[in-house]
Amino acid sequence: MNAQAYNFAYLDEQTKRMIRRAILKAVAVPGYQVPFASREMPMPYGWGTGGVQVTAAVLGPDDVLKVIDQGSDDTTNAVSIRKFFAKTAGVATTTRTEDATVIQTRHRIPEAQLTEDQILVFQVPIPEPLRFLEPRETETRRMHALADYGVMHVKLYEDIARHGHIATTYAYPVKVADRYVMDPSPTPKFDNPKMDNCPALQLFGAGREKRIYAIPPYTSVVSLDFEDHPFEPYRQDAPCALCGATDSYLDEVIMDDRGSRMFVCSDSDYCASRRDAAAPAEQAGAAHDA
Amino acid sequence: MYVAAKGGERAIEAAHRLLAHERRGDPSVPELTLAQIGEQLTLAVDRVMTEGSLYDRELAALAIKQARGDLIEAIFLLRAFRTTLPRFGASEPLDTSAMQMRRRISATFKDLPGGQILGPTFDYTHRLLDPELAAGEAPHPPSRAPSSDAAMPRVTDFLADDDLIERSPGADTDAAVGDLTQTPLEFPAGRDVRLQNLARGDEGFLLALGYSTQRGYGRTHPFAGEIRMGEVEVSFHAEEVGFAVPLGRITVTECQTVNQFQGSATEPPRFTRGYGLCFGHCERKAMAMALVDRALRTRELGQEINAPAQDEEFVLSHSDNVQATGFVEHLKLPHYVDFQAELGLLRKMRTEFDAAREPEATREAAE
Amino acid sequence: MTPDDEPLLIADGLTKWYGRQLGCRDVSFSLYAGEVLAVVGESGSGKTTLLQLLAGQFEASAGRVSYRMRDGVTRDLSTLSEAERRFLFRTDWGYVQQDATLGLRMGVSAGGNVGERLMAVGARHYGEIRHAAESWLDRVEIDIARIDETPRSYSGGMRQRLQIARNLVTQPRLVFMDEPTGGLDVSVQARLLDLLRSLVRDLGLAAIVVTHDLAVARLLSHRIMVMKDGEVIETGLTDQVLDDPREAYTQLLVSSILPA
Numbered sequence: 001m002n003a004q005a006y007n008f009a010y011l012d013e014q015t016k017r018m019i020r021r022a023i024l025k026a027v028a029v030p031g032y033q034v035p036f037a038s039r040e041m042p043m044p045y046g047w048g049t050g051g052v053q054v055t056a057a058v059l060g061p062d063d064v065l066k067v068i069d070q071g072s073d074d075t076t077n078a079v080s081i082r083k084f085f086a087k088t089a090g091v092a093t094t095t096r097t098e099d100a101t102v103i104q105t106r107h108r109i110p111e112a113q114l115t116e117d118q119i120l121v122f123q124v125p126i127p128e129p130l131r132f133l134e135p136r137e138t139e140t141r142r143m144h145a146l147a148d149y150g151v152m153h154v155k156l157y158e159d160i161a162r163h164g165h166i167a168t169t170y171a172y173p174v175k176v177a178d179r180y181v182m183d184p185s186p187t188p189k190f191d192n193p194k195m196d197n198c199p200a201l202q203l204f205g206a207g208r209e210k211r212i213y214a215i216p217p218y219t220s221v222v223s224l225d226f227e228d229h230p231f232e233p234y235r236q237d238a239p240c241a242l243c244g245a246t247d248s249y250l251d252e253v254i255m256d257d258r259g260s261r262m263f264v265c266s267d268s269d270y271c272a273s274r275r276d277a278a279a280p281a282e283q284a285g286a287a288h289d290a
Numbered sequence: 291m292y293v294a295a296k297g298g299e300r301a302i303e304a305a306h307r308l309l310a311h312e313r314r315g316d317p318s319v320p321e322l323t324l325a326q327i328g329e330q331l332t333l334a335v336d337r338v339m340t341e342g343s344l345y346d347r348e349l350a351a352l353a354i355k356q357a358r359g360d361l362i363e364a365i366f367l368l369r370a371f372r373t374t375l376p377r378f379g380a381s382e383p384l385d386t387s388a389m390q391m392r393r394r395i396s397a398t399f400k401d402l403p404g405g406q407i408l409g410p411t412f413d414y415t416h417r418l419l420d421p422e423l424a425a426g427e428a429p430h431p432p433s434r435a436p437s438s439d440a441a442m443p444r445v446t447d448f449l450a451d452d453d454l455i456e457r458s459p460g461a462d463t464d465a466a467v468g469d470l471t472q473t474p475l476e477f478p479a480g481r482d483v484r485l486q487n488l489a490r491g492d493e494g495f496l497l498a499l500g501y502s503t504q505r506g507y508g509r510t511h512p513f514a515g516e517i518r519m520g521e522v523e524v525s526f527h528a529e530e531v532g533f534a535v536p537l538g539r540i541t542v543t544e545c546q547t548v549n550q551f552q553g554s555a556t557e558p559p560r561f562t563r564g565y566g567l568c569f570g571h572c573e574r575k576a577m578a579m580a581l582v583d584r585a586l587r588t589r590e591l592g593q594e595i596n597a598p599a600q601d602e603e604f605v606l607s608h609s610d611n612v613q614a615t616g617f618v619e620h621l622k623l624p625h626y627v628d629f630q631a632e633l634g635l636l637r638k639m640r641t642e643f644d645a646a647r648e649p650e651a652t653r654e655a656a657e
Numbered sequence: 658m659t660p661d662d663e664p665l666l667i668a669d670g671l672t673k674w675y676g677r678q679l680g681c682r683d684v685s686f687s688l689y690a691g692e693v694l695a696v697v698g699e700s701g702s703g704k705t706t707l708l709q710l711l712a713g714q715f716e717a718s719a720g721r722v723s724y725r726m727r728d729g730v731t732r733d734l735s736t737l738s739e740a741e742r743r744f745l746f747r748t749d750w751g752y753v754q755q756d757a758t759l760g761l762r763m764g765v766s767a768g769g770n771v772g773e774r775l776m777a778v779g780a781r782h783y784g785e786i787r788h789a790a791e792s793w794l795d796r797v798e799i800d801i802a803r804i805d806e807t808p809r810s811y812s813g814g815m816r817q818r819l820q821i822a823r824n825l826v827t828q829p830r831l832v833f834m835d836e837p838t839g840g841l842d843v844s845v846q847a848r849l850l851d852l853l854r855s856l857v858r859d860l861g862l863a864a865i866v867v868t869h870d871l872a873v874a875r876l877l878s879h880r881i882m883v884m885k886d887g888e889v890i891e892t893g894l895t896d897q898v899l900d901d902p903r904e905a906y907t908q909l910l911v912s913s914i915l916p917a
Contacts, residue, residue, distance in 0.1 A: 006374070035474040040369040045616030047623065070627045074298045077623055083299070107627045125620070136603055138477050146740045150747075150777025154762070154769050157776065160783055161766050161805050163639060169631035188631040208613050210474040226783040234634050252630055266627055554676055 009056035009089040015039055019057035019212070023203060026214035031176030032144070033127050033211040041207065048081055048106060049207030051123035055085065055104045058119055058203070064092045066100035071108035071249070071266035078106070097269050107170075109191040111248045111270040114200035116217060122185040124206040127213065129173040129183040149181050152224060160229055169234065175222045176215055184221075190233040190249045195221040238263040243274035313358050327351040336541075336570025337361060341611065342368030343471070343490050345540050345569050362492075366612045372471075380467060382525045382534050386544050386567075387444060390437075391520040393571075396445045398513045398548055404442030409519060410571075445516045446546050446563065455548060455561040477603050484586055484606060485579075489568060491609030493575045499599040500581030508597030510584045511550035512564060519543040519571050543568055545576035549584045552591060562591060663725060665690045665831060665863050666711070670720035673706050679887040680706035683720070686882065686892070690830060693857055693864045695874035695895060697910070698884035704867045705835060707884070711865060712752055712833050713742060724831075747777050751824030751832035755839045757816035760823070761808050767794060767819055768804040774827045793822040797852060814845035818852065825856065834866045838873055850876050871910060875899055883907050 007013065022036035041049040059065065065085055069078035073095040081104060082093050094100050097112040106123040114120060130140045133151050143149065152173060159167040172189040176182045184195060185204060195202060195215060202215040215221060223231040236250040241262045248270055250263040265271035314321065328335055328351040338350040342365045350368060357363035393409025396402055449455035468483035470490070475483065488496060503510055521541055525534040545566040553559030564584030566576035585599040586606075598604055608614060664687035673680035681703035688694055696704045710717050713734050725731045727749055737745070746752070754760035761770050771790040772780070780786050791801045797818040799811075808816045817837065824832060837853065838846040854877055857864060866877055874881050874895060881898050883891040883906070891904045902908045 012374075012376075035476070037471070037473050040366075040373045040471075040612065042370050044366065044619060045613045046618075046620030047616060049616075070624045075624055076298045076302055079298045079302060106623075107625070125617070136477075137607075138603070142739075146743055148743060148777065150773055153776035153781070154765060154773050157772055157783060157786065158766060158769050161768055161787075164642065165635065165639065167635065169635045170628040186625075186628050188627055190631070208617055225781075226786075227781050228784050234631060236630070236634065249627070250630075251626060252633070266630075556676065 006088050008061070009059050009085065010042075011039065011053065011056045015053075016057045019053055022212045023054065023057065023214060026203070026212050027201070027216050029180070030215055030219050031174075031180030031182040031213060033206075033213045035210055036212050038207045038210040043080070043084070045208035046125060047077060048104075048123045050205030050209075050212070051104050051106070051121050051207075052081060052084070052205075053207060054121050054203050054205035054212060055102060056089075058121070059085070059089055059091060059102060061089075061091065063101045064094050064099055065089075066094050066097060066103045066269075067105075068103070068108060068110070068268075069106040070251075071110075072268040074268065095269050096273070097267075107186050107188075108249070108266060109187055109194045111245075111265070111267045112273075114194075114198060116199045118200040120198075120200050120202045122187075122202065122204045124183070124185045124204045124211075125208075126171075127183055127204065127206040127209050127211040129171075129181050144180060147179065152181060153226075156224060156226065156229075160226070166225065166229060166231075172231075173224050175224060177219050178222075181224070182213060182215075182221075188234070188249060189223070189231070190235055192221070192223045192231070193233060197221075236263050240265045240271060240274075243271045243278070245271070245274055313356075322355055324348055324351040324355065327354050333571060334359075334361060336568075336572050337493060337575070338364045338368055339570055340568040340572050340575060341365045341490055341492065342372065344368050344372045362611050362615050366615070369612055379526065380469075381537070382527060384522045384524065384542065386518065386522055386542065387442075387447075389518055389520040389522050389542075389544075390539075391442060391518050393519040394442060394516070395518075396514065396516045398445055398515050402445060402448075404438070411573075442518075444546065446548065449515075449548065449561060453558075453560065456563060458563065475606060477606075478589075479602060479606060481583075481587070481590075484602070485565065485567075485583060487606045487609055488566070488579045488582055491579075492611035492614070493572070493578065495609055495611070496578040496582050497574060499585070499605060500578035502597065503581050503585050503599045508585045508588065508600045509550075510547075510562075510564070510581065512547040512581055512584065513549070514577070515546045515548040517543070517545045517573060517576065519573065541570050543571055543573055543576045545573070545580045547577075547580040547584060552593075554592070562587070663731070664688060665692075665725050666865075667723040667731070668711060668720070669723070671707065671710055671717050671722065672719040673703075673710055673715075674718045679703070681710070681884070681887045684882075684889055685720075686889075688831075688863055688865065690863050691861045692880065693862075693866060693878040695878035695881045696865060696867045696884060697869065697871060697874050697881060699869060699910075701886070702884040703887035704884050706887075708833055708835055708865060708867045712746075712750070713737075727830075747774055748827045749829050749831065751821075751829045753817075753820055753824055753832065753834040753837050755836040757808070757813070757820045760820040761816060763808050766805045766807055767799065767811075770808065770819060770823050771826050774823070778827065789826065790822075793826055794819075796856075797822045798848075812845075813841050814849060817841065817849060821853070821856070825860065825862075828860065830861075830863060832862055832864045834864060836868055836870075837866065838868075838870070846873075853877060871899060883910065 019036060022034045025034045026032065038049065038053060041052055043049060043052065065082065067073065067078045067082040069075040072078065085091060086093055097103065097110045101117060102119050102121065103110065104121040104123070109120065128140055130143060130152065133155055134140050134143065156166050159165065168189070170188045171183050171186045172192055174182055174184055174192060174195065184192060197218050197220065199217050201217055204213045225231040236252070238250060239246045240248060240250060242264050245265055248265045248267055251266045253262045253264060255262055328347050331354065334354055335347055335350045338353055338361055339345050339347070342350065349371065353364035353367040354361070356367060391407060393411065394404065394407045396406065446455055450457065468480055468486065470483060470486050475487065521539040523539055524537045526537050528535045547564035549562045549564055551559045551561045562584065564580035566579030566583065568575050568579070582599055582605060586602055588595050588600040595601060666688040668684055668686050671684040672682050684707055696707060698704045709715060711722055713722065722734045723731050724734055752760065768787055768790040771793050772786040775786055775789060791804060794801050794804055799815055799818055808819055811819060838849055841849065850873060856862065857877070866873065868874055878895045881893065881895040882889050883898070883904070885906050891898060891902065891907045898907065899911055902911050
């Protein structure tokens, strides 16, 4: 047995071309799920193989890669994926959102405003927004083709009838470019507005389900709702205990066995940047925002 | 003072070192060699090759060792390796009628040309744990006989000669055979892709589905027409020389079932078929595969679909254990951001619920 | 001819073979707006096959179905695209199944069931959708307090009335009904037939009702078609055919009605 020499970013060029063709189709039809021949990767299905394949296909030697999971660079799976690309592509990696050209993410969109020079790659477990209403692939394909989305609103109606609220808190369905209904991946609904008219290219990879979809820059993305029950992003009603932010999504941390809690920014880089910016002011004795 | 935990990277490295340590186990115990796994855990190697979709006994043995005996983990390793291999093309179809048979049985006829050859089988052994095996085995030499040149035509071929069994649909030589490793699965799926999916599919899942058909969930009245195991030649059509070149021999197990007959207004009644094929000696898998193959043909045979084993989308979407384990186990990944969102809504709804009941509570207290 | 003088639905030589088995043969008729046609016969007569053919649920072996769309143009249904067909089914047509569980979403509330068609064609105001659902439930005599319950908790008669409401909410011009009172108690049937009759009249619906029950045909329909072994053997005004049947088979059917 010979030791394997891997191509740049692990995938062979033919596979990358196949994936790029799928990405191009996806960009041409915003929100439409393009089937692609997902490869078996060295990490398990369900652990980011779709995102990894998309990133591998778009990554170049001069790119700077950031990988986050739950908003943080230091969660175990983000670490694992970042190391994978460091090893197989030798690209520079960073934890700073503003320095990255490619950001692969699971379950969060960074708080910092993204730019036209950036690509955001989402890891997607279940790409089909209609899946839990209609398990058959043959039927959901037809529903998308015919823009037959009535059953989606029936679900929202049922939520309101039963709970008084739309009961979807993450993976909240959106309409893209006024045509396709799309699952934004399990990001909290707090992040939905960030997708609308975003300057960056947003790519979505589902490895196990073998679908790629995309939102081109500056595309309209509207969360589904009713006129009299409009979409509302949800955020914990507290400032970040570390940096004081009142505009970022927060993680709840349980401090002791008496159940006392603390809320901190989910986006670790956003929090750290805010703390760094505040630090010199602190040293100078000036008050910083509480 | 709470500091966001760092050190995920160090934790992972330490975990992997611990894993390697546990994999080796007690260093005073001799280390497993690939030869031992290949020779003495043959059926594990066969299964890993079949579901890993790669015929290489040594690599499969390595995968089993690296996976500490977890066969699905080993299958995953082999599949991931397979992805990196260059592809030259497709072989010629295997000619299983030219198989050098080491086992050949049929349940449909008492005797047939070539006879019934039991081969190395657990069948008819008494499942009594044998403590002597623990001390070490020096088995008696097996009986020997000259190998017969007698023809061993297939049972299904006899039935076909009398036109009593449906013809296997002739291959459309212009159409490329579907390949699930190159194009994603789409529904409805052709039989070529279905069989490929089942061959790679989890033995346990197919076994349960096949069993369910026997118990009435989509009954197909199966008979084991023929099960054969042995070596077949793999040949590859080489463009440069213009003919098929033999690449070597592999061991396969093939199962053909003879199932419930049916006809129609225009067609005379005939038996129908089920088919299973796998690498090595994976008999249970080949038989289960044949049962499920026949069940999945319900639609094209014009019958009603009302059992899970007949439901193409259900069976083919969930048969791949590498996909299945990936997704089931992905639940171990952090999901706290989404959980946070759910908590928020639940808390809000609880507040509303309690507020709505409060007037009631005060009324009750007043009474 | 003014638009109302033109037929709403035209069947022309409709024929369906299942292999060597005849479903129905050479059925032709015209249906006008506001007209109810009953198709009667015993089981195996081909009446349900005919209904399914008319509703475009599968392809005919021969013959055509034409329908006058809302824009006044008469179209051969086999030339409609899947999108057009679905839209038609969702707005201008209704189909009431004999088994209400097949025509309803059993896991969805009554309000959701009635509101679905509205949402499918773009209704986006929860309050208005709910209000529309309430008024339809009321109209089919279902207690609107039960709007949030699923049909699982409804009786057979209620489920059927819910199915009717679900189909009528977009004010279709044509409704297909397959044994709408089948499997219901006699008293429940009577109430349902009354409701159907008044709805058909109030809304000016055209309907094709398949039934083996001549009493249903008598109560609901203007015209009747009697089928036997896949063929139409007699057709005419309901009262005339039932009071003075010409064909021997029709006479047999009529005489086997138990007196009320």
